[in-house]
Amino acid sequence: MTEQATPASPLEADIETIGALMDKGPSKPPRSQWRDVWDQFRKHKGAVFGGGFLLLITFAVVFGPYIWDVDPKALDIRNKNWRPVYTLLWDGGANAGWAHPFGTDQLGRDILAQMISGGRVSMAVGWLAMGLALVIGTAVGVIAGYFKWLDFWLMRFTDLVLSLPILPLVLLAVTLFRQPLNSRFGPEGGMFILIVSVIGLTSWMQTARIVRGDILALKEREFILAARSIGTTSGKIIRRHLLPNVISPIMVSATLGLATAIITESALSFLGVGFPSDYPTWGKLLADAVPRMQDFPERVLLPGIAISLTVLGVNYLGDGLRDALDPRIRGR
């Protein structure tokens, strides 16, 4: 600057400085954070497939009954034990046909319809239990991170719940409380409420720990100080400033929670403490088919593959989300 020739007038000098500050090329249109996240997410092939598959399965089980409107509980004993339609490829005389694409079970119930209605229950349990766990975990994490005097006790409580034997306790709770809930809400509703709440109440701890850690770091930042200095109340600070900033770890643990909830529900049904047989879920369908799997392997394979692919898709989605939401990885 000092080397430059002295400008003729002060006004000219101003123009000179502003010109130096101006960008040379045309400025790019502003990009929002979520657009960046989406661009990074799209690069992760597995995550896109996983997320797509999860959407597909969810749509299939939500709208499936309207397209394939066969009653999954309708007995048709004359047409029992049909094989899936693909067995016709190598065995022309097989008992199969397009009337029941996935075959029928030992009571003649359509397996495709059962898979759809079972998937409905499994996915509903998964989404609801995950939501419950997220709400509890986020609440505990935010409160523990924000209010210092509650931190110690809430975290000790979280540690205590973390050292509970989860699967035995879930088994215990489901077997012991099945009767009273069934008599109040009916065998299906009671079991649904019980399983969702038991899974939700036993899987919020990781979310709480992650959220608390992030809140502890965020709380010391200047924008929170600024918000407080203009008299924002604690509730407003949490809702307007803290929660939007911890949304990424919450989303990542949501995917993990969805996967574990689906697996736990299926495991419970498999062990015989889940839903009753006439209200099948994927796990129950699998468990019921195991004794006859030598003759009808597809009845084990179909629900098993449905569970595995859904969980695989959710896990890949979580992997991609973790990469996309991490600003250190994003843009590389």
Added chain:
Amino acid sequence: MLTFTIRRLLLSIPTLLLISLVIFGLLQLAPGDPMAQVPLTVPPEVKQKMREALGLGQAWYVQYYKWLVQFFWIEPKVFVDYLTNSSTLLGWLPDTSLYNGELRVISWQTRSPVMDIVAQRMPQTLWVVGLSYIVGIVIAIPIGIYSAYRHYSVFDQAGTFITMVGFSIPPFFTGPLLIVIFSVYLGWLPSIYDTTHVVNDWASFKVQFFQMIMPVMVLALQTTAQISRYMRGAMLDNLNQDYVRTARAKGLKEGVVVMVHVLRNSMIPVVTVIALGMPAIFGGAIITENVFKVNGIGQLLLTALFANDLPMVMTLTFIFAILIVLFNLIADVLYGLLDPRIRYD
């Protein structure tokens, strides 16, 4: 470090007490009558007497206190007696005979002490679970090392995909699937684990080996998937560090750099993950034992639950809790021992 270990040990006592209270409370809240299986012809006043004989008539805190005394005072005495009396390890010590006929934790199903049954079932679970864990670790660590070393190679991509699949397929699906393939179609392996089988020569060892393959592999798949992911992540974190470049620059062989310098540093988090995963494997064994009909403690818990055998359920769940607290403690202590940068005090 020692003070930290002692402090953690002391802190685990109230934790365990609280956990036992939670389990006990859950069992108390639950409806369900141990006399439900008794025939209806038994008159109600006799049933009431039977209930009282099981210790059910008292207030809950009396029941809880009695359970605590039985579990933490009388059972250890029985165990010490067993050790000094009939075990081969400590049998040379003089017989202590601490136990003189106090009431132990009694199962409502079999009317025999719960801990005796647990001691009978434990070896099966330990064999299957322990072996599967070792097999899983032995497979997982090389996969993790190699896929981190050849980051983004075909092996890495395939390894990541396979571990992801192994992570996602639940054991109650892999179990029946393996049974259908290897027992039904191929006929190579037995589908049921025979716990009465005695190994005394090569042929019987082979039978034992073959019947253990499937349950061990089903459990090991989960372990492998989890640990190789951690191993790969830890190796990747370390491979780009400055000390690795220094080691290469001073002319160390690539094998020494990776297998000594990087591996030792990457093992620190992995060892703690291995310790923390131990209790979860016991939980997973509940399902695997059910699939392959292994009569271990997982299967014992299930049958006790269905039979409404509350003392058995309480004790078994508490044993699972002890395992979790113990391995959490081990993980913390190991972390401090392995990584001198960690200071707990």
